[in-house]
Amino acid sequence: MTSIADTLAASPRAESAATLQAAAPAVALPAVSERELRLDLFRGLALWLIFVDHLPTNILTWFTIRNYGFSDATEIFIFISGYTAAFVYGRAMLESGFVVASARILRRVWQIYVAHVFLFTIFLAEISYVATRFENPLYSEEMGIMDFLKQPDVTIIQALILRFRPVNMDVLPLYIVLMLFLPLILWLMRWRADVTLALSALLYAVTWHFDLYLSAYPNGVWFFNPMSWQLLFVFGAWCALGGARRMARVLSSRVTLWLCIAYLVFSFFVTMTWHFPQLGFLMPRWLELWMYPISKTDLDVLRFAHFLALAAIAVRLLPKDWPPLKSVWLRPLILCGQHSLEIFCLGVFLAFAGHFFLSEVAGNGPFTHFLVSVAGILIMSGMAWVISWYKRSADKDAKKGTAGNADMAGGSL
Numbered sequence: 001m002t003s004i005a006d007t008l009a010a011s012p013r014a015e016s017a018a019t020l021q022a023a024a025p026a027v028a029l030p031a032v033s034e035r036e037l038r039l040d041l042f043r044g045l046a047l048w049l050i051f052v053d054h055l056p057t058n059i060l061t062w063f064t065i066r067n068y069g070f071s072d073a074t075e076i077f078i079f080i081s082g083y084t085a086a087f088v089y090g091r092a093m094l095e096s097g098f099v100v101a102s103a104r105i106l107r108r109v110w111q112i113y114v115a116h117v118f119l120f121t122i123f124l125a126e127i128s129y130v131a132t133r134f135e136n137p138l139y140s141e142e143m144g145i146m147d148f149l150k151q152p153d154v155t156i157i158q159a160l161i162l163r164f165r166p167v168n169m170d171v172l173p174l175y176i177v178l179m180l181f182l183p184l185i186l187w188l189m190r191w192r193a194d195v196t197l198a199l200s201a202l203l204y205a206v207t208w209h210f211d212l213y214l215s216a217y218p219n220g221v222w223f224f225n226p227m228s229w230q231l232l233f234v235f236g237a238w239c240a241l242g243g244a245r246r247m248a249r250v251l252s253s254r255v256t257l258w259l260c261i262a263y264l265v266f267s268f269f270v271t272m273t274w275h276f277p278q279l280g281f282l283m284p285r286w287l288e289l290w291m292y293p294i295s296k297t298d299l300d301v302l303r304f305a306h307f308l309a310l311a312a313i314a315v316r317l318l319p320k321d322w323p324p325l326k327s328v329w330l331r332p333l334i335l336c337g338q339h340s341l342e343i344f345c346l347g348v349f350l351a352f353a354g355h356f357f358l359s360e361v362a363g364n365g366p367f368t369h370f371l372v373s374v375a376g377i378l379i380m381s382g383m384a385w386v387i388s389w390y391k392r393s394a395d396k397d398a399k400k401g402t403a404g405n406a407d408m409a410g411g412s413l
Contacts, residue, residue: 037325044337049073054351058369069267075307082236102183116172158217174224200234228298260309332381
């Protein structure tokens with residue numbers, strides 16, 4: 001894998017690049033022309049799974065990973081966020097310096113924040129209209145906006161500082177906070193990548209030990225605790241900046257493969273006891289006391305390990321040059337992954353629209369549920385194609401593979 005210092009060796013900046021490399025020997029990035037389509041594929045898959053999981057339980061829900069293990073699409077999304085953001089802005093930091101890269105990161109944070117506020121406004125309008133039009137105040141309570149309707153002046157301020165969020169709107173605030181700390185993370189990675197990852201793990205352990213959290217409004221805590229989920233984000237950044245390459249031998253080991261398979265089988269068995277309580281007698285009492293609760297809010301270590309096992313097997317089974325990555329059949333997933341901010345926001349809107357349609361219009365039959373889920377995925381795919389077409393048309397002369405905005409979790413590389 002070519003490091004960024006090698007890429008710049010023949011340029012007038014070779015001396016400064018060599019200095020940066022000496023300061024950060026662990027930091028190595030792929031060549032600019034190398035686009036990792038597997039990241040786009042799995043990011044698009046995560047968007048589809050998040051949308052389906054936000055709908056009422058239906059046939060497609062049983063095809064999402066949360067039903068067969070401890071982790072779900074959120075872990076995929078946050079890991080890829082850290083990986084691709086570090087790839088894009090890590091390169092910018094090496095080429096342009098800390099100040100310029102930090103300015104670009106903060107600009108992206110502002111873009112995501114604006115998208116969150118816009119989505120919040122549309123989401124409130126959507127829920128309020130449906131609740132009023134169909135005289136069903138339960139929508140307001142179910143979607144978590146009752147406090148906004150009671151005290152809009154106070155609640156809007158809390159929403160702007162990310163303390164108040166309706167249902168299904170927790171991911172963007174988490175990502176905003178993580179991106180705010182990306183300049184510090186990349187600066188530390190330039191110094192010592194392994195030490196940075198160790199510090200992240202230490203913060204994770206301290207958060208669990210002392211029960212640290214961010215409070216939410218009007219009560220409770222953030223659904224995704226940034227002080228815990230930062231570990232997955234930083235781990236993704238660490239992998240992007242040379243960690244994945246250094247782990248290649250471990251990942252290719254047969255011992256690693258069988259350990260991952262064994263853990264996935266174990267987690268599958270445990271989740272089956274959730275769906276079929278009659279199997280509960282097979283779970284030893286001491287194991288239940290040790291395992292539960294498996295916290296999503298604080299990224300339980302069992303969830304983290306489950307994601308690692310899935311990722312290790314995925315990397316092994318899907319090589320970078322896997323031919324289907326360029327097939328027309330996977331193109332919708334890849335396009336959704338390449339335009340994740342827009343598609344995520346659309347998915348949140350469609351999830352409530354689907355919920356309303358099933359409750360008030362079409363009924364709750366399994367076939368109708370299936371059609372709504374498929375229709376939402378088709379709309380998301382169609383929107384991703386339109387966005388891709390528009391960006392190609394508006395920027396025909398741009399160099400292919402040039403680093404751009406880190407779209408939600410990395411964007412155009």
